[in-house]
Amino acid sequence: LSDYFNQYILKQDVYDWFIKRNCRIKFVRIDLEVLCEAHFEHTILNNIELCFDEKIVPKIIKPLQNPCINQRIRCVEIKGDQYFEVMEVLFLLLSCGGSVRSLTIQESNLSQWIEYLQNIAHDLKELVIEDKSADIRMYLTILQNCSDLEILSLSYMPQMKASNILVSIARNCPCLYTLYIKELTYRSESEAEADLTAFAEECPQLEELSLNCKQFTNQLSLIHI
Helix, strand or coil, X not given: CHHHHHHHCCCHHHHHHHHXXXXXXXXXXXXXXXXXXXXXXXCCECCEEEEECCCCCHHHHHHHHCHHHHCCEEEEEEECCCCHHHHHXXXXXXXXXXXXXXXXXXXXXXXXXXXXHHHHHCCCCEEEEECCCCCHHHHHHHHCCCCCCCEEEECCECCCCCCCHHHHHHHHCCCCCEEEECCECCCCHHHHHHHHHHHHHHCCCCCEEEEECCCCCCCCCEEEC
């Protein structure tokens, strides 16, 4: 249904068809260009996922000023470099609705606009970061404001100076039940095992753990719980 609706979302007769039959769309994924043209005075769009595949320009943000839009946005995907001034406005507008529960960031210039993310971080339930340029301090800065986070996925964790990254994650995100880290590197095997052991004690409610780490002495690079 979402693909069909993407194709015809600009046609008024499609809206009329849904409205006359008292139909509601539970979830729809639409392109940013389509979002700017859609007629959001209708209430058939209840859950919206924003996908920014290209650099966002200021004029594109304007539709988000409409509460009919920002109050229905549940998921946001950000890819590639973005203007930090635009990201500031984006996250401010998204915080007005307070409805964003899932955020995905892929190979973006996160370090330049990370402070603006805090506007919605406290509402997030799921956070996915796939960015090799991100460092540990950047991750922890975000997670300090994600106390309700339930699902966390980090694609890359660089060589650590601190030895308790997993424990820090658990303490910042006490509601976490799924953690995935594609690549995790410690300075030694002892630090790796100590952090994992402490993490298990700090986060007993965890249901799923997936770590790729070469420092575990049991020679199992991928651990699942």
